[in-house]
Every structure is written in structure tokens, then in C-alpha cells.
Amino acid sequence: MYCFLRLSVLLVGLIVSASSYAANAVQPLTTADDLGPKVEQPIEFPHDRHAGDAAKGGMEINCMYCHTYARRSIVAGIPPLQKCIGCHQSIESVRETPRIKKLFEYWEAKKAVPWKKVHDLPDFVRFNHERHIQRFVFAQNKPVQEACGYCHGDVKTMTVARRQKPLSMGWCVSCHQKDHPVDATSTKTTHGPNDCWQCHK
């Protein structure tokens, strides 16, 4: 009886999960866009104003000026509030605008801004920013915005960032299978790793 019961529970599990598998049966093996939900942030941070092209009123700040951890850590990190204030305390022109006022309120209360996470991966996946940035930006001299953009889309045109790509396993693999030519002296392989344990914990 005991065995039987367990089996039936497992079967129910299989059926339920199989149905969900069917819904996802086609794993996108593409780099196609796949827009994530709109995320409401405590402060609508205008990425376009900071990183956008000068012609469009942007400041062309390097992504890694603020997301400085991307090249040294597995996470890109949100800059400490101190960094925002570092610049904004000397930008008088926007000091009284609602968003900046809010920013300074957090600063004066010494409270962290409760940003919402826009790009989340399942807990069993380990994505390493540092490796990707070191490879594309530092080893292959790709422009920073292009390299970040592989996964994050064209952030310099957005205000609040929104997920652009599926970030599914199939999608990751689609890129890992591509050739990313390296120079002749490099010992690196041309494509990304295909080993389960590289990404799965």
C-alpha cells in the first residue's frame, strides 16, 4: 500500500509537471526579445538620461561607472547610494526635481533605496557577470554597451530598466553555441561552456 501510494503521488507530480513542460515545450533557441513585466521602482531611474547618446540628451556614462562590480564579481550590483549623491550633490540644476529630492531623502535618512530586482534567475542558476565582461569587454574589446546589451537589451534607451530577453536556459545556450572568435594566440575556446555544472549549482 505504502509503495503504491508513493507511486501515485509521483505520477500526479509527473502529469502536472509534464503539462507545464508541454506549455513550455518550445525552448526559445533564439536571441529574440522577450519583454519582461514592467517593474515599478521607488525612484524611476532614467537610464536614458545617464547612459544615452549625447545627441538624444544623454550623458554617455559608461555602464560600469555605476555598475562597477560587474567586472569583478558575479553580480553587477546596484551602486551604493553614496555614488548617486557623489555626483548629484554638485548638480544644482536638477536638485529640486521630485526624483532627486526623493533620492536625498533616502540619503539623509541613511536608508537604502528598496530597488526591485528586474533580472532574476532561478536559485539553481549561477550567472557570472565578471566572466562575461572580462571576455567581451576586456579580452575582445567590445563596446561596453554592446556587451551588456547581449542580455540586458539597449538599456541606454530605457528609463526604468525592463527585462528584454528570455534569460531561459535555451536562450543562454543559443549564445554559448555561437562562435565568438578570439585572437589566434588565445587559449580560450571560441564558444561558451556547455557543461551543466558551469551554470547549475
Added chain:
Amino acid sequence: MIENSFNRRDFLKVLGWGSATVALSGCGNTSVEDGKEFVTSYVQTADYIIPSIGTYFNSTCAQCDAGCGIMGRVREGRVLKLEGNPKSSINNGKMCGLGQAGVQAHYNPDRIREPLLRNGDKGEAITWEKALGLINEKVGGVRAENVAFLTGGVSGHVKALLKNYLDALGSGHHYVYEAVAPSVMRAANKKAYGVEMPRLRMDKAKVILSFGADFLGAWISPVHFSQQYARFRKADNGKRGVLVQVESKMTLTGANADRWLVIRPGTEGIFALGLINALAAAGLSVPGDVAAVVKEYTTDRVSKDTGVPTEHIAKLAALLKERSPSLIIAGSAAEGYAHGSQNATAIALLNQVLGNVGKTVEGSSGIPFPQMAPTTGNRQALQILNDNMAQDKVKVLFSYGSNPVFTAPASMKLKENLKKVPFKVAFAHYMDETAVEADLVLPLNSALEDWGTVMPEYIADGAQLNIRQPLMEKLHPGTLGMGDILLALLKQRRPEEYKGYEDFYSYLRNAMVSNKGALGGANADDNTFWEAALSHGMVKLVGSPINISSHVSANGLVVPAPFVEDSTYPLHLIPAVSASLRDGRNANEPWLQESPDPLTTIVWDSWVEMHPKTAAKLGIVEGDIVEVASKSGAIKAQVYVFTGIHPDVISVPLGYGHEAMGRYAKGVGVNAFKILDPVFDKETGELAMHETRVKVSKAGQRVIIVKDEGPAGGNQMGRKIAVRMSSDKVNLSKEV
């Protein structure tokens, strides 16, 4: 985005059903929490702090009194894992399992989060302001001599502040109580060598003879001794040291010994004197007065009294004579009796006769700041406090760092006497048995979020002031550090003196920096000195060495004849101090309950260790629930049949059996402290922990013991994995 019928919660549900489903539903399950989780950044941070990469900060372990230096791995503002601080000469980068569980003391869900004031049976949350005001009012309303402060062992700046507070009140009543402490040994050492805690140089010894000192498990500074022991085992000269352990119940150290000699409880002193006699017979020069005293302790008589076969006594004497220097250690097995002091003195005499004093037993270092030196405690202090409470002499009682309601034997009637104290304040992390009795409970910071200094009692050389610093922000805004509370109380009494210090941190920094000359920072500027102290987690102190003298006199040394049988209570109870639970203060940390006892592999419960012969006589098998009754009370627990114990002895571990404290401690096992008989060491007045006599009777039920151990006999899949040989087949002199 791909519409996914699975949200994370459903996913977790499926996870519980079977692993086959995980693989299927896991794939393509992306963006699980988009826009839902927070990704909180720092407000301000140092350049070296990088999200997802751990940073290590040094501090001091608070899990036991050894005071090991620790490094906490901190990531995203949370402390995740502790390691040993390599710079600390106590533990040299190593740690023990009890220390590792320190994170569970910190993140513990049962921590008290705000000051609680008694309202009938309940504790009502109040503000700190009100709590401190209430203390001011209460201590102001009674005579100073009616205020008592009970603490565990204290040292460092908290101790100095505590003394100042008591001075400010005009009361000197500071009672220091440690439930399991080598107090008898300290006193005996003081008499024999002039220092309470001589430094034991195991690494220089060629033979160690230990009388029940569990120095690899729970004795004084186990991590330090383990390292010394490793060097003793693998000496530079290539000669492996020999450890002989003499005790009535096997400890972890006993299990590691080359030769484990089981001895009749209480006859350790006789054994030591017998060894001196045997050594003298073998040609070791022994002073005349000593020879006169020991001459009656012939090997035959000693063997009869102690139960150790004559050949082992002879072999041991030969070994000690051949290999010098040796080291003889008096541990709990020797000191836990009414004649504990005599036992310890006999053992010190053996050290002296063997010429070990000055070689493997060395003097300690003086401490440049005596006001911060460790105050060690004993149970006698609690007895005095208890008597005072019984006589209504205590009107306000503070309790910090000890849990006497749990650890005091029932015969002391401490709980009843506590009720006579009109106002009791407990500084506590948990609602432990003592806090439950209090009128005002003040929640303390965990050791990983607190400031302080610790001066350990035992350190290999020199002296050391350990720094305790926060490894992360406070988890609960309503808790405070002991230093902060004392400072606030002092501000009530001596506002002029203390008003300059905003908090304990500023007091501590100022106290350290203004003494930097004596703390080894004479040439550094204030900031450099302070930063260096914090980054090292300690400052080394230079104290004048205290020389050791050896003047154990054999005159008047009597060790009593072995116990007479007691037909009502035929068995001796040895309350065992385990490496994880010690006196029970850490019992609410599930890792400790979960880690198997090293000898029996039992988890999450108490047990009664019993020799197979005794069990057979009583018709008991493993798992039987028995009642262990002494004159002072009875407990019930499961029996574990174990050969590493004298047939006249049963043993129950301490630390279990909490009635309060928290979800992991409460109701797990039984409290062996409660049934200890009120028998005291004749010289020091210390509770003789091994003197309780008990009777054992079956209580009817039988359980399956939850333990890690595999099938008996060391047999795995039909293969023997550990070959056993009976001990009399081993010739120790050939073996080592």
C-alpha cells in the same frame, strides 16, 4: 515572456513530490521573481566591499570561555560563516564545532527582541528608557548591600565597567558563577605552583597522563590543546608522544589515548600516589618525606583500590620513568569528589616528583591591566548568593551570562529563593530558565553584533586582549550590548564621568587609544593603532612572566580510602560535559543538537551510558527508558550500553533538559544538574560533581535510539572496517 503556469510556490510544491519532476519543470522556468524581490544596495560602503564576494572581519568567539579569535565571512552585510583567526595564538586559525554554531546563536529565531517587564505571568514589551529608569528607581530604593550582580566569567572592558557600576552603587556584591569550571584544579594549582592556570606544554612532553581532563573535547581551551596535542603526537624529533588517560567514563580524549585505563571513581589520588611509590621502587629519586607518605601505596593495594591491574601500573611507571619530561594533568575525573583537592594535590605531587614543573608545566604571564583580567567563578559564589537570598538580604538581583536556575542542583532550592528577591533583572539572549523568573528582561546583542574585549584565562604565551566587534548590523533594533547597558546605568550614577561617551563603542575606543602605549601602539597615531587592533582582532600584551614554583608538600596529604558500597544507591553518576553542549548555554542552537556525540553518536536527546555488565545485571538493553534516582531527585532517559565506562558508573550528559530557552532546547532530553547531591569539595567548597550516587530502575518503555552509528562491530557490507582487539592483548611498551 513565456507564460509559465508554474510560479515559484507551485514549483516548490512539486519539488517535494519527487526529483523526477524537478528536472522537467525546472527547465525554462525563468524570471521567477521579476520585479518582486528587492535588490537593496548599500547606502555607503568601503571600496573593498563587493557584492557577492565575502569580506572577513576578525572578532572573538563567544561560544565558550576559551576566547578563540575568529574571522567572520561577511557578504552583503550578513555574516555567513566563521573561521579561526590565524593571528590568535590561542587557536591559530582553527575553530571547533561549538564555535561554528555561533552563527546560529546570532540568527536564532528565539532571541528576545525588546525589553520585557513582568506583568503577572507575561512579559510586556517596554522601551529601553523605561527599563533603565526602572532599574535606577529600584537600585535607588534599596540599600547598596542589598544589590547583587551575578555573572558568568567576565573580563575586559565590560568587567571594568561592571566594577565601576557596583562601586558607584556602593556595593561590592559581584558573584561570579561558572557551572562547569575547573575550580578545584585552579585552587590546587595555586597551592602547588603559585599560579592558578599554569601553561601546559603538551608539545614538550613525551608522555601525558591525564586524569579525566577532556582537553580535546571540552576542557579549558580545547582548540589550543588539540593543536598542542598534534605536535605532541608528531614531535619534531620524530618521537611520538604517548597519551594515557585514566578515568571512570571515557571522554573524547580518552578515546584518542594510546592507553585508556578505567578506574574506580574517586581513587585517582590513590593511583597517583601508587605511581610515585612504583617510580621510587623503580629507582626514581623521591624525597624522603614523599617516600614516607607513599610507601603504603603498594602496587597490590593500589590495584585493589583502583581496579587497575598491577601490570598496567608497573608499565605506566616504567613508561614515565623512561620518558621524561612527561605531563600529568588533573581533570574533572580527579577533582569532582569531596576529596577532589586531595586528588589534585596528589597529582601535582606526581608532576613534581617526575621533575615536570618548569619543563612541561610552566608559569603564566602577568596581566598588565588587572582590572580587565578574567574573573573566574565557582559554584561556591552561587551558594553564598543563594544563602543571602534565602535570608532576604538581596533586594535587587542582576543576572548576566549564567543560567543558575538551569544549572543549580535542585537541592539548592535556588528557584524558590529567587522568588524572595523583589526585583530581578536578567540580561539575556533567550528566555532561558533564569530570564523566565526575572521581573525585567533586557535583550542583549548577539556576540556577532556587539562591541567588547575579552581577556582569555588560558593563552600559550604572554597575554592577549581580544577584540569583539560587530560583524554585521544588529538584526533586531531593540537589543543592546552589555557594555552599552552598563554605560547607560553608569551615566545615571556618575553623569559627569561618563557623559562624554555617546555609546560603549566610543568608550571602548577611547579607553584603548588612551592606553595605546601599554597596548603595543606607542609609536602609532590613534587611528592607525585602533584600526590595526580591529583588523587583527586583538592586541598582544606584554606582561611580566610569573615564575612557577613547586612546593607540594607530602606532609598531611591524605587521600581517603575508596568509597564504601551503598546498597540503596549502588551506582556513581558522572555528569558528562560534552564538547557541544557544555553547561547547556548553547542548547538552543540546532547544529549542536544535531551533531552526533563523538562517542555514542546520539543526537537530539539525553542518554544514560551504562556498562554492558551492569546492564545485563539489571536486565536492561539499549533503548530501555530507565529512571535514574539520587537522593536529590530523579530523571528518566534512554540507556546506551557502552563499554567505555566503569561498571559501577553511569553517565548522563549535561546541557540537555531545558524547560525554557527556545524551540530547539526546550523539552529535549533531561537535566542532569538537577539530581546532583549537595556534596562539596572539602577544601574549596566546590560542588563535587562526581559524588552523586544513584539507583537505576527500568521505567517500562523501550525506544529506538536516534544515533548515527552503524551496526555494532564495525562491519560494513560484510567487510570489517575496524579490527578490534581486546586491550590485554596489546603490549603498550611494544606498541609505542
